[in-house]
């Protein structure tokens with residue numbers, strides 16, 4: 158099953174700044190998780206009290222322990238119940254009095270959780286975006302869509318819809334006819350590029366749900382895209398990174414970052430301005446897809462050999478990921 162495979166990857170679940178000493182609830186793969194920070198760092202536990210199933214995120218931190226709001230059982234950062242008020246200080250705490258603890262970390266301005274031991278690290282960026290002075294990267298924001306992460310990410314790698322869904326925004330400069338392009342498999346995903354004579358769009362996908370859409374201006378006269386302000390010139394690169402976090406089978410929390418090697422004097426907010434409109438255009442078509450889950454069997458839905466070659470490979474790679482998880486179980 159794809160879901161078993163997804164449990165073994167890191168997924169972003171919250172914006173780092175929004176996770177504080179106050180317990181808060183997030184969701185990943187249908188599971189509610191309580192997150193908070195203590196003196197030692199981040200804590201992520203199953204958000205369901207072992208006693209009567211109440212969400213622990215509704216409780217508070219008492220003496221460094223997470224206290225359930227119902228009968229006051231107190232959990233330590235490993236998920237073990239350390240104190241049950243009804244038993245008093247000398248009471249023997251049952252050994253089953255614990256909830257699952259998950260691996261959790263900060264990265265790229267987000268908090269990431271892996272429900273089981275991860276098989277891969279957090280995804281890399283295509284250039285030295287985070288460390289090099291030649292690049293400036295910032296998180297544009299997060300969006301919640303009522304669709305699956307697979308549908309969302311497939312939309313992000315699909316440029317054949319630009320001239321219909323994003324008229325006047327991200328249209329292919331040379332029209333909707335799709336010219337030959339090569340899709341290749343990489344160690345942890347896939348890659349392809351498409352040149353519309355103004356922009357070279359270089360797509361790098363890291364399984365399961367990370368996409369870097371690296372746009373380089375190739376027209377000698379320069380070009381302007383919806384995500385760029387002012388005069389772009391040949392050599393300017395803007396990378397938009399989408400990570401789809403599967404909160405549930407038909408709900409996705411989308412994180413978007415933007416990285417650029419130009420226009421450092423322009424405020425970040427100016428780059429994020431057109432994003433909301435384009436994301437909204439995509440949300441409407443993606444939420445209208447039936448079923449909400451991405452069909453992984455190639456016999457489902459109808460594919461165009463060239464124009465859909467990215468989606469065809471993406472579905473195959475997800476299917477292989479799911480098959481490998483089944484073998485490992």
Ligand code: FES
Nearest residue numbers: 206208209225228
């Ligand atoms: S439900 Fe949590 S302490 Fe009773």
Ligand SMILES: [Fe+2]
Nearest residue numbers: 312322323439
């Ligand atoms: Fe789109």
